[in-house]
Amino acid sequence: MKLFGQGRAALADDPATAGRLGWSLRRRSLPEPEVILVPRSGDPHREPWIAPPWFDPALGLHALRRKAGRRRTWSYLAEVPGVLRCLARLAEPPPEKGWCIGVAGLGRVGGVAATLLAATPTGASGIRELVIHDADASNQERWLLELGSIARWRGRSACPVVRSATTRELFLRCDAFLFAATDSVPPPEARGEVRLVQFDPNRSILNDFLVEACAVDYAGLFLIVSDPVEWLAQAAFHDSNSDSSGCFTGSGLAPERIAGLGLGVMWARALAAARRDGIEAAVARVGAAYGPHSTEVIMFDDLENPNAVRSERLTRAARECNFKVRDLGHLPYVGPGVSSVGLMVPSLLAGREVLASVLVGEIYFGAPARMAWGIHPTAHRMTDGVWDTIAGLHEGLRSQARSLELQWTAPYPRRGAVS
Secondary structure (H helix, E strand, C coil): CCEECCCCEEEECCHHHHHHHCCCECCCCCCCCCEEEEECCCCCCCCCCEECCCCCHHHHHHHHCCCCCCCCCEEECCCCCCHHHHHHHHCCCCCCCCEEEEEECCCHHHHHHHHHHHHCCHHHHCEEEEEEECCCHHHHHHHHHHHHCCCCCCCCCCCCEEEECCHHHHHHHCCEEEECCCCCCCCCCCCCCCCHHHHHHHHHHHHHHHHHHHHCCCCCEEEECCCCHHHHHHHHHHHHCECCCCCECCCCCCHHHEEECCHHHHHHHHHHHHHHCCCHHHHHHHCEEECCCCCCCEEECCCCCCCHHHHHHHHHHHHHHHHHHHHCCCCCCHHHHHHHHHCHHHHHHCCCCEEEEEEECCEEEEEEEEEECEEEECCCCCCHHHHHHHHHHHHHHHHHHHHCCCCCCCCCCCCCCCC
């Protein structure tokens, strides 16, 4: 096996892709690479472009309950133009002194999330620097002053350094980017599906950030916080990889580097109900959440031995809490900012299992997931009844994605290697 590349990642027996990257034959004096990658065939419309050994892209939705076979090597789609920047980034050493995280949009959720991240010591969060941006210059300066005033009394554990930046600088400096910007939020008295109505205006804002990200060949994590989380994650993948006529280019953001952070608060709301019923410990150990950050989310008290009554009660609690807060005349943003983002991001960066909306079976779908370069769903043993419920929800969301024109209808053209 011939290896190409002198960094922590190396390509196996693929001199063509190595040539496009400028990677030469690996020197024998170097230690074994941390990551060895082999090319694979696949559909970049629907699959991760780079996959770790423990994840099999061919499983699709079945990746939620079936583990991949044991392999030593990673895999990649060699003919996708955008995979080159991803391979180059993967070969770089990981951040030694912590991550640089960018947050765009310092409204309610973004502000709460940024506060918690800024107040968590670097040793616990893995974040050395927090870079903030807001379209309102005055609000940005206010948050720079506020977050910069967070410190511990004579503690040895330093908190992240907080800086402000332009949109372009965010993507030049940051290892991960949190999109929390929003055009407007429906008032507390609004009823019905209050998240989907935000899709078009927030997608428009998102596109401005995608243009900047693609302009500097950004290959870091792109995390969606704004509503509707799943559809904006889908839009980030679709819009960054579409030309003016809507055709797939494969030159934008890699699908496995995009994720939505919204399911954490739904799980927290379900756990609050479990706590009231005295079953929190059991549910936290064997339960799980699947689906979108919306009224379609589903909860299970136990994936392998579910109780229908308990699961329904947890699901109802997760779906209704948002409206209960609104009925009190307030907007629900503390729980989302803390549970979905502030508590979730450090675990994500550390490679631990989290709840996130990731590409699974062609769409971004909320599920247990973890990061190994990309963010992928993790498999859990579950009964056939649980599986059927999840699969039915997933199919309905796929239809919705098509109606929102968030999927490419034309098959991916097999062109061979891209120069």
